[in-house]
Amino acid sequence: MSPEEFLDWVNAVEEIMDFKEVPMERRVPLMATRLRGRASAWWQQLKISRNRQGKTKITDWEKLKKKMRVEFLPHNYTRIMYQRLQNLRQNTRSVDDYTDEFYQLVARNDLSETQEQLILRYVGGLRAQFQDELIMYDLCSVSDAHQRALVLEKRFARRPVGNWSSTARASAGAAPSTRAVPSQPAVPAAIKPAAAASTYKCFKCGEPGHRMADCRKSDRPGKALFIKPDGAIHDSLEGYDQEPLFDNGSEEMEEIIVEGDTGPLLVVRRESPNSGHDYNIGLCFHYDGPDD
Structure with missing residues (x-):
């Protein structure tokens, strides 16, 4: 029997006896009829031991409860219970x-x-x-x-378990999800060179299928830059063999003469305050016209 079970049993017995209004002198014999197992063996041994020692029988209910607590409860049970209550x-x-x-x-x-x-x-x-x-x-x-x-x-x-910041940190720390990319159908090896060849033309002759470095039809680079609408190759270098033309200076240029403004010029001069002089304002006339 655990300490909790013993205490619950004692409390239940007391409630029953209080309900039936059992007199105090009859509670001990009535309780003895409810003992089972180890408790019953202990009670029989207690009566024999007290009889040998010449002690009187236990008739007080409170005295019997005290002896039962000593027998069925740990010696530090009160301290353990109080510590559990303090740390609850x-x-x-x-x-x-x-x-x-x-x-x-x-x-x-x-x-x-x-x-x-x-x-x-x-x-x-x-x-x-x-x-x-x-x-x-x-x-x-x-x-x-x-x-x-x-x-x-x-x-x-x-309420939600986490707030926005924790959710954001958790999502930021998580690995990005990957989606399965459907596989592209394999292109036969025989079709690949033909498809690749149609994507570029020769820079020299203008025909598709090869590059300028592999061209054997023309030794003049840049000759097939321009192709006429009828398909004929147009030599884009024609007309650039003539001598350059420069201006010979025969045409007369109109000469424009620009003169500056003329008239009186006003100049304002201020003396330093530390010199002890008053502020003076002078007028200086300047005229660039011809003398009369």
Whole structure:
């Protein structure tokens, strides 16, 4: 029997006896009828040992519970339960699972805390996002905090798991997807040279099928640059054998004389302020016309 199972059994027996209003002097014999297995063997050994030692029978229910706790619970069980309650956190569990363990640990520990302290202990074990929301409410009990935490859990479950920046970083770090490219049909080797030959013509003779370096029909490069509409080759170099023509200077050029502007010229001169003189403005007349 585990410690939790033993405590649950004791609590259930007490509830039944309280419901049936069993007198205190009759609770020990009634409880003895409910013992099974190891508990029944222990009870029989305890009665024999006390009888040999000359001790009286156990008739007090509280005294019997104390001896049963010493026998079926670890010696540091109280310390373990209190440490588990202090370190209780929700982490990745649901709100219901966390609440169930919270109530069990509170029942296992004999706490003398007020209702407000229990509420703060319960909220302090929830996730940080739940704590930030619940701290704004005026909670009246642990059950009230539990119900509001369930509403928050459903609300956060409807939100997307990651934000835009995380999604963008994840998509940027992922390898680009590749699409299957349909394979091109293979071209027979006999057709390839003919198709390639029709794409260019000779620069010298103008006929397709070969290049200028392989041409044997003309020794004059650039002769077949231009082809007439009737297909005849036109020598584009004709007319360039004559001597160049230059101007002989026989034509007379009209001479244009441009004269500058004439008339009075105004000049403004300013003296330095450090010289101690006043500002003077002088007029200088300049005339480029003929003398009278």
